[in-house]
Amino acid sequence: MSRSGFYLYHICRLVLGGLFLYSGGIKANSVVDFARDVANYQLLPYAWNYLVAATLPYVEAVAGLLLVINRKVRPAALLLALLTFAFMVALSTVVARGMDIDCGCFNPGQGHTSATMALLRDLGILLLALLTLRLRSRMFSR
Numbered sequence: 001m002s003r004s005g006f007y008l009y010h011i012c013r014l015v016l017g018g019l020f021l022y023s024g025g026i027k028a029n030s031v032v033d034f035a036r037d038v039a040n041y042q043l044l045p046y047a048w049n050y051l052v053a054a055t056l057p058y059v060e061a062v063a064g065l066l067l068v069i070n071r072k073v074r075p076a077a078l079l080l081a082l083l084t085f086a087f088m089v090a091l092s093t094v095v096a097r098g099m100d101i102d103c104g105c106f107n108p109g110q111g112h113t114s115a116t117m118a119l120l121r122d123l124g125i126l127l128l129a130l131l132t133l134r135l136r137s138r139m140f141s142r
Helices: 003-029 031-040 046-068 073-096 115-139
Strands: none
Touching: 003 031, 003 046, 003 073, 003 115, 031 046, 046 073, 073 115
């Protein structure tokens, strides 16, 4: 792998890890607000909203931390890619149903990010996760 590929891999890994470490930390800090945001999607049974809100932030934060400290990068990036894809599916249902809710992604209970804007942002995050996985496989394929 070229030097530029090496640096790009580490930049992608750190940015992706930092995003999810931050996102998980913010959500974990206000579980009740995040549970309300999860409930606004109207996808899960009522009791599951709080369960998702109480566990998902820690999954995101741990995966982000693993990327930042450069440990278990492949499983962490793959998990975050799958989570991001799931978020995109959930956001797509919101757009398809014509709902106007806050995605709850980075600021639960604070402000409003439309589902369409969150979808576009998540597309970028998904590409970042896939690029991290691709560059990592190139680095260790030799």
